[in-house]
Amino acid sequence: MFRFLVRRILGAVITLFIISAITFMLFYAVPRDPARMACGKLCTPETLQLIRHNMGIDEALPVQYWHWITGIFLGREYPGFGHCNAPCLGYSFVNREPVLSTIADRFPTTVSLALGSAVVFLIFGIGTGMLAAVKQGKALDKIASSASLVASSMQIYFVGPLALYFLVYQFHILDQPSYNSFLGDPLSWANGLLVPWLVLALIWTANYTRMTRSQLVETLTEDYVRTARAKGMSRRNVFFRFAWRGAMAPIVTIFGIDLGTLLGGAMITEYTFSLQGIGLLSVKSVQTNDLPMLLGIMVITSSFVVIANIIVDAVYGLIDPRIRLA
């Protein structure tokens, strides 16, 4: 296990380094000039050059990348913004705040959105999937399968505004979506996120229902399950001790990737509900050519996906004894 973790962490570091290098080159090499946007409509060549210097983009690309990498470990001085303490991912060209502190500021919103909705869609998705598998071919199965098919084909940008219109604006059943600190007021935290959770969960629940059902149906036909039943083990024991564990392995894998993606920012959800998370920050950064912010978000969110994958691989063996970590 230890060797496995060391090997995966080293691999993750290299992966992140490659991602950062490619992203940096892609973003910074494109024919767009963030200094031009900041220069105003009466821009002079002298002012443009000064802004590039202040932003730290007046040097060759490899030099800029080197400064960015060293800034992570040693901090960095920006002529136009001041000192950026290590670990420094740069200064935003738009709000002139350190990238890392902005991402850290937005992270609780995204975590709250991701974890809250994950709890809802895991409970309902896996639960409904299990029921549908147990009642395979019966009315409950057909209803669950049909409903999940409809729900999984829906999109946030369709369901979100509908939910807002009916639940918030028209009938005032739920509060206007907002983020409040969990530590400050847990009740208003939950109240503010209830609509996004429900909408996000509606779509993801459907996916997990379908996935759980198909995995369980397949596992229930496996030889070892039939053998266990033949040996006299109760239906409940067979379901939970053998079939369920066997079916969960691929679901956990998918969940790891999904959670990593959600933590990287549910862009459309955050945009629809005006939640100031990583997703909305990404959209704004694209719109405003905020290259340092985009690079920072890319690196941080990639880290989540990589870390989630390592955790999933580690947990894999615990769920399914047939899989051994090497």
Place this chain on the structure above:
Amino acid sequence: MSFSRRNFLIATGVAAAAGSVLTACSSGDSSGGSSGGKQEAAKAQTTTVKIGTAEDSKGPAPEVSGAKKGGKVYLLNDDDFSHLDPQRVYYAWNSLAVIVINRALTGYKIADDGSQTLVGDLATDTGTMKDGGKTWSFTLKDGVKWEDGSDVTVDDVRHGFERAFASYITEGAMYVQSWLTGSTDYRKSYSGPYSGKHLKSITTSGKTITFHLSEARPDFNYVVAMQTYAPTPVKHDTKQNYDKKPFSNGPYKVKSHDTDKSMVLVRNEHWDASTDPIRNAYPDEFDFSFGIEQLTAIDRLLADSGNDQYAVSWRTIPQERVQKAQTDAKDRIFQGLSSGVSLYWINTTRITDKDVREAIIKAWPTAAIRQLQGGSVRGDYATGVMSPLVAGYKSQDVWGKLKNPAGDPAAAKKILEKAGKTGAKVVYAYQQDPTQAKIKVVVENALKAAGFDVVSKGIDSTTWYDQTGKIANPYDIYWGGWSSDWPTGYSVFQPLFDSKAIADGGSNYSHLKDPAVDAAIKAATAETDNDKANAMWAALDKQVTETGAFIPDVYMRRLYLHGSKLGNVKMDPNFDGCMLYKLYVKA
């Protein structure tokens, strides 16, 4: 008053509203205006900003009928303000907020009917001009204080002008810096006040500050109304950090500012209404929420419940909600003509034949383009580049666009045939978004019908100005927008048509190099008689239109929404948004 690149990038083509120039600025006027061939601009009223007297410059501002003090107002905005530091403020949507925090030497007193008077704000009057406009003096009023109770001094005013030269201030206006040093590369002459040196071209004596300019600037008293030239207290200048929390001398001060999330403005108890002829300042507090998307903000205002009854949108009503707003919340719409003008540049470096340019203009499907962008709410058909809000505006119709906004490809074809240019290739650049993609088709059809060989090239909106701002750009026709920085002709014509402004990234987007236009700009700039100068700028509007360097599109309109518990919510004709200092909370 600037047309923000950022606004353009985020929401090019946002819809605005119809109505007449002056009366439509008030809340409740939601006349839709006609569409098609009728021309609203023909009915538009010109607004000559009157230059006020010392008496006009005395406070307090005239009371708003029925208004009362108190209450909290909520502002729904998608983005935080890019700058609060006065020297870094340039764009209108920043100025709208900062104007209640910072007072400048002069400002615009806006009457209930929308008419404007230039008055002394910090200064006792609109200044004294000498040497044909090369020397200007302003004397500060008594009783104007900073938020800590200390006096606003001439040293603070001078410090504001001087710190605009600092290397970290690259975003504000640059006019005065150039005139004070005689060079556009002004930092070579002076690097800012932090080395302990003052500008020799600014002198102070008692409560009077005098500016010695390198060229005659008869409209200098308009220029110093810009937020860029508001004072910054010498003792409280925190340099780069000043942008997050400026020191107030206006009716409100920053209580808290959580970047990109919220900002709260509360009363500055040291502001004396009797010194301020412009601001009423009725509410006790303004709560700004950032990150509220444009559509979400309007949906909340349409629902009009809870605190949203006391809220105002900072952005215009998006096209898809205009009809609903006009039906369901007619009495809560406020709107007006914006200072922005939309047009299409013709690259005169590439299309050198004036007949070809004329054929393009004649064929141009202005009516169809406007229809695709919301119809009459998008704006009134433009006939030139000078907004009806700029002093001296005179209606003209060089290209017959009022009679036939749909375009006349047949007439264009004849012009092209006569010039022997049938089949001439034109490259039309457009930004890649769904609306512009539709406009591209309409443009292609019109130009093809006129006999042009049209090639359309899409450009990513985030690189629009990078691509079209190059002298050697490979495009013949491309969209542009402009608004004046103050309501006289100089900041329209000098940046856009002076041949000195042709440069990579420069503001002369058509690359027009016309000695007659250069001479006319120079003459109008030097004219010290305001009425004569205004007439000269109006004549220039016709002159530059006749060069065929651009295709007039629309004088843009803006349409906003507010909650039902707010009164006297009006649009600022200079900054194209809500006047915070005029509105009040109803009982």
